[in-house]
Amino acid sequence: DAGVTQSPTHLIKTRGQHVTLRCSPISGHKSVSWYQQVLGQGPQFIFQYYEKEERGRGNFPDRFSARQFPNYSSELNVNALLLGDSALYLCASSPRAGTYEQYFGPGTRLTVT
Amino acid sequence: KQEVTQIPAALSVPEGENLVLNCSFTDSAIYNLQWFRQDPGKGLTSLLLIQSSQREQTSGRLNASLDKSSGRSTLYIAASQPGDSATYLCAVRISNSNSGYALNFGKGTSLLVTP
Numbered sequence: 001d002a003g004v005t006q007s008p009t010h011l012i013k014t015r016g017q018h019v020t021l022r023c024s025p026i027s028g029h030k031s032v033s034w035y036q037q038v039l040g041q042g043p044q045f046i047f048q049y050y051e052k053e054e055r056g057r058g059n060f061p062d063r064f065s066a067r068q069f070p071n072y073s074s075e076l077n078v079n080a081l082l083l084g085d086s087a088l089y090l091c092a093s094s095p096r097a098g099t100y101e102q103y104f105g106p107g108t109r110l111t112v113t
Numbered sequence: 114k115q116e117v118t119q120i121p122a123a124l125s126v127p128e129g130e131n132l133v134l135n136c137s138f139t140d141s142a143i144y145n146l147q148w149f150r151q152d153p154g155k156g157l158t159s160l161l162l163i164q165s166s167q168r169e170q171t172s173g174r175l176n177a178s179l180d181k182s183s184g185r186s187t188l189y190i191a192a193s194q195p196g197d198s199a200t201y202l203c204a205v206r207i208s209n210s211n212s213g214y215a216l217n218f219g220k221g222t223s224l225l226v227t228p
Binding site for chain 2: 004032035040041042043045046048055056057058059088090092097098099101102103104105106107109
């Protein structure tokens, strides 16, 4: 079975632009979480979605938003990009929200110039 | 606020050595703890998940222990190999009204195993 997939792999954007990142969970998993990993740091939690509803939100500005679709795939949107948004964005899936083990995708490397 | 600390930040060992990576957390009210491996520029691979009621988990050459009351976990790697070279991340799962059941990560230990 395929694992968590993310697209695109790499992305270069200019300050002030908007970006959309995509994630498809493992088949049968209904929860998706997003994390931001800045170089040299551990991942920081952004959002968790389950059954199309937001179940958790980390300490990120309102420029960050996400949604989950009926097929359980998810999008992360970031508006008004800043240089500090350059990071590896990781998506994780789990069977449900809660304390289930999370399985991570390969990530999307975003560079903001 | 839950703080997760990993020591050492970096470690270099010759092939064949046994080694221990340390993780500490400030709030003992955790649901579980996961150890991950991350290769440069790549995603995370889950190595071991320990529930808060468990003391240890084993997978092959890896053994992870959890002492929830003292806020500590260790990852033991036996007979290290050059292929074990990667960054190892520790993450604890807590619950709060804002972040739900998010994982809180440490900064990781960068391991280099030399032939």
